[in-house]
Amino acid sequence: xxxxxxxxxxxxxxxxxxxxxxxxxxxxxxxxxxxxxxxxxxxxxxxxxxxxxxxxxxxxxxxxxxxxxxxxxxxxxxxxxxxxxxxxxxxxxxxxxxxxxxxxxxxxxxxxxxxxxxxxxxxxxxxxxxxxxxxxxxxxxxxxxxxxxxxxxxxxxxxxxxxxxxxxxxxxxxxxxxxxxxxxxxxxxxxxxxxxxxxxxxxxxxxxxxxxxxxxxxxxxxxxxxxxxxxxxxxxxxxxxxxxxxxxxxxxxxxxxxxxxxxxxxxxxxxxxxxxxxxxxxxxxxxxxxxxxxxxxxxxxxxxxxxxxxxxxxxxxxxxxxxxxxxxxxxxxxxxxxxxxxxxxxxxxxxxxxxxxxxxxxxxxxxxxxxxxxxxxxxxxxxxxxxxxxxxxxxxxxxxxxxxxxxxxxxxxxxxxxxxxxxxxxxxxxxxxxxxxxxxxxxxxxxxxxxxxxxxxxxxxxxxxxxxxxxxxxxxxxxxxxxxxxxxxxxxxxxxxxxxxxxxxxxxxxxxxxxxxxxxxxxxxxxxxxxxxxxxxxxxxxxxxxxxxxxxxxxxxxxxxxxxxxxxxxxxxxxxxxxxxxxxxxxxxxxxxxxxxxxxxxxxxxx
Ligand code: F6R
Numbered sequence: 001x002x003x004x005x006x007x008x009x010x011x012x013x014x015x016x017x018x019x020x021x022x023x024x025x026x027x028x029x030x031x032x033x034x035x036x037x038x039x040x041x042x043x044x045x046x047x048x049x050x051x052x053x054x055x056x057x058x059x060x061x062x063x064x065x066x067x068x069x070x071x072x073x074x075x076x077x078x079x080x081x082x083x084x085x086x087x088x089x090x091x092x093x094x095x096x097x098x099x100x101x102x103x104x105x106x107x108x109x110x111x112x113x114x115x116x117x118x119x120x121x122x123x124x125x126x127x128x129x130x131x132x133x134x135x136x137x138x139x140x141x142x143x144x145x146x147x148x149x150x151x152x153x154x155x156x157x158x159x160x161x162x163x164x165x166x167x168x169x170x171x172x173x174x175x176x177x178x179x180x181x182x183x184x185x186x187x188x189x190x191x192x193x194x195x196x197x198x199x200x201x202x203x204x205x206x207x208x209x210x211x212x213x214x215x216x217x218x219x220x221x222x223x224x225x226x227x228x229x230x231x232x233x234x235x236x237x238x239x240x241x242x243x244x245x246x247x248x249x250x251x252x253x254x255x256x257x258x259x260x261x262x263x264x265x266x267x268x269x270x271x272x273x274x275x276x277x278x279x280x281x282x283x284x285x286x287x288x289x290x291x292x293x294x295x296x297x298x299x300x301x302x303x304x305x306x307x308x309x310x311x312x313x314x315x316x317x318x319x320x321x322x323x324x325x326x327x328x329x330x331x332x333x334x335x336x337x338x339x340x341x342x343x344x345x346x347x348x349x350x351x352x353x354x355x356x357x358x359x360x361x362x363x364x365x366x367x368x369x370x371x372x373x374x375x376x377x378x379x380x381x382x383x384x385x386x387x388x389x390x391x392x393x394x395x396x397x398x399x400x401x402x403x404x405x406x407x408x409x410x411x412x413x414x415x416x417x418x419x420x421x422x423x424x425x426x427x428x429x430x431x432x433x434x435x436x437x438x439x440x441x442x443x444x445x446x447x448x449x450x451x452x453x454x455x456x457x458x459x460x461x462x463x464x465x466x467x468x469x470x471x472x473x474x475x476x477x478x479x480x481x482x483x484x485x486x487x488x489x490x491x492x493x494x495x496x497x498x499x500x501x502x503x504x505x506x507x508x509x510x511x512x513x514x515x516x517x518x519x520x521x522x523x524x525x526x527x528x529x530x531x532x533x534x535x536x537x538x539x540x541x542x543x544x545x546x547x548x549x550x551x552x553x554x555x556x557x558x559x560x561x562x563x564x565x566x567x568x569x570x571x572x573x574x575x576x577x578x579x580x581x582x583x584x585x586x587x588x589x590x591x592x593x594x595x596x597x598x599x600x601x602x603x604x605x606x607x
Pocket of ligand 1: 299300301302303345346347348349350351354397398399400483487602603604
């Protein structure tokens with residue numbers, strides 16, 4: 001999704017902007033651009049990677065200490081130099097960058113065209129530059145206010161004019177925007193990692209607010225003009241965490257961070273007897289005892305984490321639990337009530353669909369618990385309770401460590417609720433707590449078996465289709481394994497419950513078709529093996545993820561990736577690691593852009 005940068009201070013703006021945009025690359029983009037004011041407004045922009053923009057800036061440098069920058073992920077108009085941001089009004093005196101979508105774009109464009117406006121791009125953003133210029137009567141804040149009053153949709157809009165040097169004005173409706181406070185310089189960005197190496201003090205701009213940025217800091221008010229007192233948020237993330245740290249790709253680095261992530265997410269939250277202490281989960285025991293049903297809503301990998309959560313809650317709590325894709329739930333009139341607890345899961349905390357589903361749940365009276373990785377994200381700010389995953393910034397578009405942390409957080413939540421409801425006794429709680437405490441070491445062990453995974457990757461490298469099967473929790477893990485593989489290797493893959501195979505998909509299994517089976521659920525072991533036999537009988541090539549002491553599996557599987565023995569309830573945590581590595585190595589061997597797979601964005605802040 002689009003990235004935004006802004007700078008006001010003593011330094012030349014262009015290099016600062018470029019550097020910030022590079023740190024936002026993980027959001028995914030198709031073009032990039034910057035603009036500076038210096039008596040006039042100068043813009044440089046280019047389709048493609050930021051390096052193209054950097055080359056352009058080498059050839060035609062920009063001079064000025066106030067500027068804005070943008071990485072675009074196309075919504076209106078194809079990726080091109082012309083459609084890249086920033087956009088100016090026809091006189092070139094006003095310039096804007098924008099993240100989000102203007103829904104009444106067509107109507108606004110036609111109205112402006114009737115008034116004689118010509119447009120150079122196909123974007124909704126250019127309209128905003130025209131609107132601001134039209135409304136300008138010597139006061140940029142008022143012009144922006146009047147312009148956005150005409151626009152419908154979700155956006156973060158950043159504006160400069162040559163008439164008011166030393167100032168950037170921005171407004172936020174839904175799409176994220178933060179201010180970084182430096183010493184005699186101020187930064188604006190769509191995400192904290194863009195400027196975390198420059199400052200640790202941030203102001204978060206909320207929905208419906210305007211911020212005026214100068215070198216002396218930032219003033220926030222509502223778009224309507226009411227003053228807002230915003231506390232400075234100090235962020236402790238290590239800037240090192242946002243770098244690759246010696247690995248070839250962020251994805252691999254993030255996979256390798258997982259032992260530490262499990263430790264962090266558990267840190268200080270779990271006693272040996274299974275008592276969970278969740279600092280921002282505010283509901284009391286009465287609430288935990290009394291609510292009737294659990295809803296989990298999320299998208300993509302976070303949804304797959306929710307599928308694991310459903311099984312955990314079902315098994316440990318015996319509470320009816322529904323997991324819904326957020327983009328489905330927001331439109332399907334869900335039967336959520338004030339007797340529900342809704343858990344919205346999102347790494348970024350900014351996914352538009354997840355936010356909408358979470359808001360709907362709240363409107364229907366449900367208590368909202370946000371399970372997110374990003375402190376201060378929109379989802380966290382709108383929740384009654386927050387469970388942070390503490391995975392640190394996740395840069396690779398393909399989510400790995402955040403997924404694992406989401407699983408850990410859900411075990412903790414189940415323990416917290418289960419003890420209050422009296423359905424998880426001391427013995428069970430202590431057993432789960434013990435199992436959780438072993439996980440960092442077990443995940444670490446798996447990371448030392450990468451050679452075996454590479455050998456397995458070589459086996460499926462040239463496949464046309466790959467199938468993933470499992471039952472119960474293993475099916476939930478299979479879903480995530482399949483998504484990881486398809487999003488970075490571009491191989492077609494599908495996951496399904498092992499028992500479903502014979503109801504249709506078996507027709508696609510022929511000699512050599514790879515089928516990956518996850519086998520951690522001992523109670524269902526024999527049942528899953530029946531499906532494996534069906535595959536084998538058709539000549540399918542079975543790759544199993546199985547416990548290290550499973551002495552049967554080699555009879556059925558072509559190859560086996562072993563995982564440390566764990567309590568079945570905790571099996572998914574270790575099982576997903578070889579699947580993440582498998583996807584990574586298949587994509588690497590196929591020579592793909594692993595951290596930024598084609599067509600995908602890290603943070604999907606439009607519907
Ligand atoms: C896949 C992936 C996506 C995200 C999804 C939701 O690797 O990362 O499927 O999980 O877009 O994003 P968040 O968790 O930020 O809401």
